[in-house]
Amino acid sequence: MVRLCGHCCAQRAVLRRPKTAEQLCRECFYAALEEEVHQTIVGARLFRPGERVAVAASGGKDSTVLAHMLTTLNARYNYGLDLFLLSIDEGISGYRDDSLETVKRNEETYKIPLHVFSYKDLYGWTMDEIVREIGTRSNCTFCGVFRRQALDRGAALVKADKIATGHNADDVAETVLLNIIRGDVPRLGRCANIVTGEDSPLPRVKPFKYTYEKEIVMYAYFKKLDYFSTECIYAPYAARGFAREFVKDLEAARPRAIVDLIRSAEQFRVPGLDGVGNAAAAAALPQPGNCERCGYISSQAGSACLWEIIPS
């Protein structure tokens, strides 16, 4: 049974879009997804002409599709962006060294420069060395915090104006749920923002905030993009836990659920944030502070970040 594309009515449909239930052929799907991301970028004014934008590149599906899309749209719509790839080498043999090979091939394919910063350069140790010290318990949490910070440092060193990350709609919906479950009100108020750190020297933007993971993977699959899909050796089956699973179950029951979760989080108004509420409400919120040891921002004033665990 062959179904025709609901848009051009000429080619065979190859997928059903989760958000709209449209059935599209390959070409119409590429065009629809690219246009949607372009509208997100333009609508939220994510970039300004002449900006130097670091595309956070892990070699995985999201960042590979992001590099592909941003270079395509930059050329098609003359954004005037100076794009480059920024990768972090955590020092995980058999995982990051292989995925970095993928990023190096992306550098060739998309003709944008690649900068790699390693934990070894920035911090003096590799993730392999850390795991040897502390074991694999909680190492993903540490690694995630260090990677985030390493991206900031690396981007600053190569004078980026902004960092673009491959966070997709499923990731954002998952974060919204996690913040509700944890009762983390300040984070709930900002986790669905498309730009974070607006006032900081290095804002982060999420061009895929409304893009479903299914469509990113289908796009990469149909376009045969070269991405790396092996799991990290320290958490081969991590799979991001129950919140992720729950988001996927919701999507299976009702595909719009993901974008609905994001839209509702956008409506949250947290007293003390976004200029709503009064000073007392603002003061009652936990304030971020700087780590006593490294000076990097930590979630609570006066507390150390994760440096405490690192053998000196």
Add this chain to the structure above:
Amino acid sequence: MELLFGNQKTVEADIPVSNGGQLTVAEAMAWARDNLLTERPELFMKGSSVRPGVLVLVNDTDWELCGELEAEVAEGDRVTFISTLHGG
């Protein structure tokens, strides 16, 4: 996904058809789980269907367009499973 299937990317399989009928994706999937899967079946299937977050294509077409579990497969057809659950 390869990790679960003994690191193989593509597997050619001769799936026995029960009671002379038409093979469906549901049957092919259950057969793959019982005969090909080497690790962690819960990361592949949940109940009698695929685990949410695993995409299924029949001859490179989204299975949602072919009837999902009821989609018919015949000799030479290709069923693709893609996990979306790894990092990006």
